[in-house]
Amino acid sequence: MKPSRRRLFAGTTAVLGAAGGLAIWQSGKARYYNGPVSDHFDGTRFFDQHGSYPKSFADLLRWWSSRSLSGWPKRLDIQADRPPPRVSGTNLRVSFVGHATLLIQADGLNILTDPVWSNRVSPFSFAGPKRVHEPGIAFDALPPIDAVLVSHNHWDHLDCLTLSRLAAVHRPRVIAPLGNDTVMHAHDPAIRCETFDWGARIELAPGVAVTLAPMRHWSARGLTDRNKALWAAFVIETPAGRIYHVGDSGYGDGNHFRTARELYGPFRLAVLPIGAYEPRWFMRDMHMNPEEAVQALADCGAEVGLAHHFGTFQLTDEAFDAPKLGLAAARDNAGIAATRFRTLAPGEAWEF
Numbered sequence: 249m250k251p252s253r254r255r256l257f258a259g260t261t262a263v264l265g266a267a268g269g270l271a272i273w274q275s276g277k278a279r280y281y282n283g284p285v286s287d288h289f290d291g292t293r294f295f296d297q298h299g300s301y302p303k304s305f306a307d308l309l310r311w312w313s314s315r316s317l318s319g320w321p322k323r324l325d326i327q328a329d330r331p332p333p334r335v336s337g338t339n340l341r342v343s344f345v346g347h348a349t350l351l352i353q354a355d356g357l358n359i360l361t362d363p364v365w366s367n368r369v370s371p372f373s374f375a376g377p378k379r380v381h382e383p384g385i386a387f388d389a390l391p392p393i394d395a396v397l398v399s400h401n402h403w404d405h406l407d408c409l410t411l412s413r414l415a416a417v418h419r420p421r422v423i424a425p426l427g428n429d430t431v432m433h434a435h436d437p438a439i440r441c442e443t444f445d446w447g448a449r450i451e452l453a454p455g456v457a458v459t460l461a462p463m464r465h466w467s468a469r470g471l472t473d474r475n476k477a478l479w480a481a482f483v484i485e486t487p488a489g490r491i492y493h494v495g496d497s498g499y500g501d502g503n504h505f506r507t508a509r510e511l512y513g514p515f516r517l518a519v520l521p522i523g524a525y526e527p528r529w530f531m532r533d534m535h536m537n538p539e540e541a542v543q544a545l546a547d548c549g550a551e552v553g554l555a556h557h558f559g560t561f562q563l564t565d566e567a568f569d570a571p572k573l574g575l576a577a578a579r580d581n582a583g584i585a586a587t588r589f590r591t592l593a594p595g596e597a598w599e600f
Contacts, residue, residue: 280427280476281443288446293475294426294467298503300533302466302474311530318567324381329595333391334358340488340600342517344592345384347560348405348495350519351391354486355456359395361482361519362405362495363414369404369561377404377561380568384594393418395452398441399495400467400479401431404561408435415439423450423458427477431469446480459483459512462504463497465534483508488600489516492548496521496557498533499540505547516600518550522575522591523558526566535564538574542582545589553589554598 285291295301335341335353343351347369348362365387370376393414398406406428414420415438422432422441429441444450449459460480467477481504484491492508492515499505509515525537535557536544545553558571572591579589592598 278430278473278476280430280473281478283426286445288462289426289478294478295475296462296464296466298462298500299464299466299498300500302468302534303530305471307530311527315565317562317565318570320562320568321380324594326381326384326594327596328382328389329385329597330389331358331385331391331597338487340486340517341597342519342554342600343385343597344554344556344594346379346381346594348399348521348557349383350493350554350556351385352484352491353391354484354488355453357394357453357456358391359397359452359484360393360414360420361397361493362399362407363396363410364404364407365410365413366407369407369563371403377563379560380562381560381594384596387413390418393420395458396420396422397458397482397484397493398422398424398428399463399481399493400425400465401428401469401477402467402496403469404563405495406431408432408439411439412436421452423460423482425460425478425480427467431477443478445478455485455487457485459485461492461508461512463494464500464504465496465498481508483512483515489551490514491516492518492550494518494520494544496534497536497544499536499544500533502543502547505544509547509549513549515548515550516552518545518548518553519556520544520553521557522555523566523571524563525571526564531564538571539578539581541575542578542584542589545584546582552587555589555591558591560594 329343334356341353350361352359368376426443429443432439432441451457463481465479468474482493520541522538522541525531525535
């Protein structure tokens with residue numbers, strides 16, 4: 249496809265996706281959450297005192313009109329994982345499904361993060377970012393899923409079709425920030441979503457709990473519902489140690505990562521995003537690049553890091569292999585061993 253046509257197609261797809269979200273949710277009129285005003289909720293929309301407001305629609309059009317998409321493979325072969333039914337004791341197993349979806353197995357519990365088994369992250373089945381590899385675990389090969397953590401409502405993190413499938417087969421608890429239940433229940437009331445504010449601690453089982461923590465991001469399903477639902481990172485307490493899972497975040501001044509260390513550390517593992525970061529003028533406030541992810545690992549003080557949010561859906565302008573290459577360079581510059589901040593291939597697992 250010629251570059252000009254590719255830019256037009258990408259922009260048209262994005263507009264269709266946004267328009268579809270707007271039509272489906274009538275988001276200009278929707279109220280996702282009713283609750284008291286707080287230091288991060290004004291009565292209608294959420295905000296982050298240490299963050300920044302999302303870019304304007306004019307900025308979005310500027311980006312779309314000048315996009316130069318780097319080449320991505322159309323399809324990649326992978327070796328799918330077949331996880332065990334359970335992992336017990338102080339063992340920990342993390343399997344990379346793709347993008348922001350991981351299976352975390354600890355102390356007999358099976359937890360999924362931001363599960364997406366759909367072929368596209370879009371309101372439409374025929375348009376929008378399309379996955380370039382099969383999920384690292386086939387849906388039918390999943391062990392019994394006890395809990396699902398959904399970080400925010402962007403289409404590449406909150407996939408209602410997958411959540412509905414999980415509800416039908418596994419009936420897991422779905423833990424999400426405030427307001428996201430409105431999106432899920434509009435699609436399928438059977439999704440067992442429980443929503444919480446930053447700072448809330450939820451016990452999943454004796455010895456395993458999850459706490460919602462701030463992350464530097466935002467939310468939207470359409471063009472006019474920005475920040476009507478909250479977003480969050482998760483601190484997962486297990487007998488194998490604490491996991492700091494950041495689904496999507498800009499770096500900013502690093503405040504959120506240092507604060508997480510002070511309030512919820514020490515962390516054995518930090519799961520940090522490294523992709524969807526170009527162009528920087530547009531993405532800087534919402535998505536870290538690999539160099540910033542390495543700094544975030546230092547700020548939060550985790551023993552080891554696992555990279556995610558790359559290599560499955562082409563959401564932004566960087567090349568397919570840029571996040572992994574960038575992470576390797578950033579590790580070298582910081583004097584960090586590759587074994588301390590890893591990338592996994594889809595279907596690969598890391599056992600502690």
